[in-house]
Amino acid sequence: MPGTQDTNFEVAHMKDQMEAQMGRQRSQVERQAAFARAKIAKNAKMKDSDVVRMARSLHAIIEQACAAGLKEGGRLTKGAIAHEAGKRDGSGKSGALERFTRPPQSEDKDRKRLTREPAGYLKLAETAAKMAGLDPDGIIVALVQGTRLAEGLDMLPENAEAEHLVMLSDAIQGEARRISEAVGLPWYYDTIEKQGLSPNGSGWEADYESFLWEWQTVPKVELVTEELAVFFGDWGPKQPDGTSGKGRRMAVWACRRIGLALAPFGPSREVRAYLVRRPIVAVTYIPRPRKAGVPLSLTDLSGLMVDDAVVLSTPDEQGHVFSTRGTLAVSVEDAQAIRTVCGCESCDFPGDDHEFVEVSPASLASILDSRFPDAKAVREDALRLPKAGVTLSPPGTRAASLERDLRLGQHSGADGETLMVRLEARAREYVEGLRSWMYAETTRIEEDLITMSGGAR
Known part of the structure; x- marks a missing residue:
């Protein structure tokens, strides 16, 4: 039967291995989050199908943050997240979140009410993670999953690219x-x-x-x-x-x-x-x-x-x-x-x-x-x-x-x-x-305006 010293050594060795493995996983998540943020920064607008997917992901993220976070001794609220992210509506409440979130059971016909710019979704997700004490990198990776912005996330190399x-x-x-x-x-x-x-x-x-x-x-x-x-x-x-x-x-x-x-x-x-x-x-x-x-x-x-x-x-x-x-x-x-x-x-x-x-x-x-x-x-x-x-x-x-x-x-x-x-x-x-079409179009516009300036029909 091993002694206490041997057991402590084995436990410490296992802990070191686990922490090292977690460190490698964290590094990969950090790279994926940086990749996702860069793609969001380069895309001014999303496709409609991606808008719905991201709105549903953000809804789940905010629900998770509200369940996990505390705000001044009380439970974290959607309104507090919207306020911190600068996404309040005209009354100062969280109603503006309707432009960024959709529950899973919502119908796609409501997509026209959603914002197509991904930067706003990113701001809300990062704010929710910060206020709830959640991992911001993991949250960002979860935000883009299922959208075209996640294209290439799973192919990021561990070290250097080929x-x-x-x-x-x-x-x-x-x-x-x-x-x-x-x-x-x-x-x-x-x-x-x-x-x-x-x-x-x-x-x-x-x-x-x-x-x-x-x-x-x-x-x-x-x-x-x-x-x-x-x-x-x-x-x-x-x-x-x-x-x-x-x-x-x-x-x-x-x-x-x-x-x-x-x-x-x-x-x-x-x-x-x-x-x-x-x-x-x-x-x-x-x-x-x-x-x-x-x-x-x-x-x-x-x-x-x-x-x-x-x-x-x-x-x-x-x-x-x-x-x-x-x-x-x-x-x-x-x-x-x-x-x-x-x-x-x-x-x-x-x-x-x-x-x-x-x-x-x-x-x-x-x-x-x-x-x-x-x-x-x-x-x-x-x-x-x-x-x-x-x-x-x-x-x-x-x-x-x-x-x-x-x-x-x-x-x-x-x-x-x-x-x-x-x-x-x-x-x-x-x-x-x-260029050819614009030249013909501007020529026709000029002719029309000249004709109108002469009072002729």
């Missing part, structure tokens, strides 16, 4: 700054914001809700498409003359598509490089003859050369996609499955299913190195076949393909132009299109 990802991130952001100034993207985004403009397919138009369509104004190139699940559907192609072609049964692949974009998100409106991820469906011929009732699998296209896939948006709740290339119809049950497939959720609010994640070593790691296979039938993706070359990134990874395309360009097509050269051409096209 060198090849740091260099790729720096190179992409450096090129983003160069392209922004070279083509006039600051003027482009400033004009859209101040004039309240939305693209309408053939040009632009003034729109009181132009912020809903900002995702359509962002120049981007597609990098890679990931296969998530596969279904059957009826495809009716549209002929060049506008008539409908012969319909046929097709394979419908639910996919997640990743692009590289230049966008001005954040309070400073500085144009930065972002990875944009969104759900799509890719329609292809059904591989190999199949017996009735035999389901498809993600391995069916392996090694099989098929025509390029038709890339479409996800089906509506009735199972339809109407596009300039044709009409797709899937069953209502399959439509629901496609719209809610893991990692590829659809949304009825414009652009709310587009995830914009600023390019960083952590975001490159979390988004490019996912477990989903590439959709080989989507041929226009940049990372499908860049030129061969030695890389700093691990061979065979998407990071290696990105690195090769950044430096060497494509194996075929586009005269071998590199990825950022192609992105610059796309951005220049967007800017020049808006």
